[in-house]
Amino acid sequence: MSARIHKLNRPWVAAAAMAAVAGGLSAVSPPSHAGVDPELVCPRSTTTETVAEPGRLVTKFDLTVFRHHKSRRVMNAVHKWAGPIRIDFVGTPYPYRDHVERVFRDLSCLTNLRIYIHEKNQEEPGFDANFNVSMLSRDELDPLGRRENLDAESLKYYLCFVAGGLDLQQDDADDLFAAIGIVDDLSEAETRHCFVRLMTRALGLFADSDVVQPSVFSPDGAKLDYLSVNDKIILRTLYDPRIERGMKREDAMEIAREIIPELVKAVRERGVEALYQR
Numbered sequence: 001m002s003a004r005i006h007k008l009n010r011p012w013v014a015a016a017a018m019a020a021v022a023g024g025l026s027a028v029s030p031p032s033h034a035g036v037d038p039e040l041v042c043p044r045s046t047t048t049e050t051v052a053e054p055g056r057l058v059t060k061f062d063l064t065v066f067r068h069h070k071s072r073r074v075m076n077a078v079h080k081w082a083g084p085i086r087i088d089f090v091g092t093p094y095p096y097r098d099h100v101e102r103v104f105r106d107l108s109c110l111t112n113l114r115i116y117i118h119e120k121n122q123e124e125p126g127f128d129a130n131f132n133v134s135m136l137s138r139d140e141l142d143p144l145g146r147r148e149n150l151d152a153e154s155l156k157y158y159l160c161f162v163a164g165g166l167d168l169q170q171d172d173a174d175d176l177f178a179a180i181g182i183v184d185d186l187s188e189a190e191t192r193h194c195f196v197r198l199m200t201r202a203l204g205l206f207a208d209s210d211v212v213q214p215s216v217f218s219p220d221g222a223k224l225d226y227l228s229v230n231d232k233i234i235l236r237t238l239y240d241p242r243i244e245r246g247m248k249r250e251d252a253m254e255i256a257r258e259i260i261p262e263l264v265k266a267v268r269e270r271g272v273e274a275l276y277q278r
Contacts, residue, residue, distance in 0.1 A: 042109035042276045049229045051268055052212045054261040060212045061234050061256050066249050067207035078247040080204045080238055081176060084114035088129035091136065091184075096191065099225070100133055103196055107203060110232055111239040112277035131202070132179040133195075141183055159183045160194035162202050178202040192225035200227060204238050229272055233263050236275045 052060070066075050087104065089097055101117055108115045118129060145155040163179045180198040182191055197216050210218045212230045221228070227235070237243070237259045243252050266274035 040105065040108060040278055042273065042278055043106065044271075044273050049214075051233070051264055052230050054264050056212050057230060057233055057237075057260045057264065058253075058257055060209055060215070060230070061237055061260065062253060063209035063211060064205050064207050064217050064234055065238055065252075067209075069201065069206045069208070072207065074249070075206075076249045078204075078238070078243055078245055078249070078252050079206075080243075080245050081111070081113055081202075082245055083176070084116060085131050086116045086118070086129045087131045087133060088118040090132060090134040092133055093135070096135065096195065097133075099192055100195055100199070103199055103226075106227065106232075107199065107235070109276040109278045110236045111203065113203075113239070130177050132177075134179065134181040135184045135191075136181055138183055138185050159186060160190075160198065162198045189223060189225065193221075193223060196225055196227060200231070200235060203235065205231070205235060229267065232272065232275050233260065233267065236263060236277070239277070 065078075067073070068075060085104075087100075089100075092100070104115050104117070107113070141155070141158060144150075145158075150158075159182065161181050163181070180195075180202060182194045182198070184191075186194065193216070200216065205217055208217045208219065209215075210220065212218070213220050214224060214228045215221045215231050216224050216227055217231065237256050240255075240259050242255050242259065263275060
């Protein structure tokens with residue numbers, strides 16, 4: 001497993017590393033670059049969802065993109081992924097892997113990021129993953145909680161958890177790394193929701209807000225296993241080329257106030273596909 005994972009200094013990452021070793025990830029077969037490719041055809045679909053008014057979406061953008069999800073502190077610069085995302089799985093069964101791949105294809109269309117997914121193939125060279133997707137058993141998590149002296153309430157935080165990535169804002173864009181993990185005793189609906197929530201959080205939508213509903217990033221969005229059209233507008237705004245990585249919050253917000261009305265108008269006229277950059 002990449003040494004970058006040790007920079008994250010989170011208890012859950014230790015559990016992910018433990019699971020990876022147990023599953024033989026350090027000697028995993030080299031991959032095929034399956035997943036999203038330059039010829040990707042983005043999904044076409046109509047939506048009956050209500051598109052929020054631009055002013056509310058601007059507020060949602062500010063609260064979701066520039067607030068840390070746990071501490072709620074304001075972040076004063078744009079945090080967004082740069083370069084391709086290379087995904088590896090640990091202990092994630094195929095029904096959920098298929099779900100993750102579908103969501104990442106949608107995310108690629110919205111962000112214009114190249115996304116590659118690890119597949120075993122002995123004939124190809126090594127695969128340097130920078131995005132780890134793991135499912136752990138409770139038997140693997142509980143010993144970690146005891147070792148880290150976590151009480152039951154604190155341990156709940158690691159049932160559906162993202163470590164590292166953008167909220168640490170590494171200086172080197174090529175050195176970004178994220179790990180997401182879910183404990184496998186959650187219900188299927190909770191697990192599917194967690195995957196969508198964590199994958200999108202790892203790309204830069206950090207904090208919850210109930211300003212716009214429905215939203216994966218709100219208390220009422222706990223059952224959604226897909227991004228709502230309004231969530232897609234927020235993510236698409238963040239990854240608009242006019243908003244640059246590291247840009248000051250006030251400058252980014254000024255540009256967001258221009259972009260969001262444009263996107264709302266386009267979606268109302270042409271549907272969700274108006275948001276795609278690929």
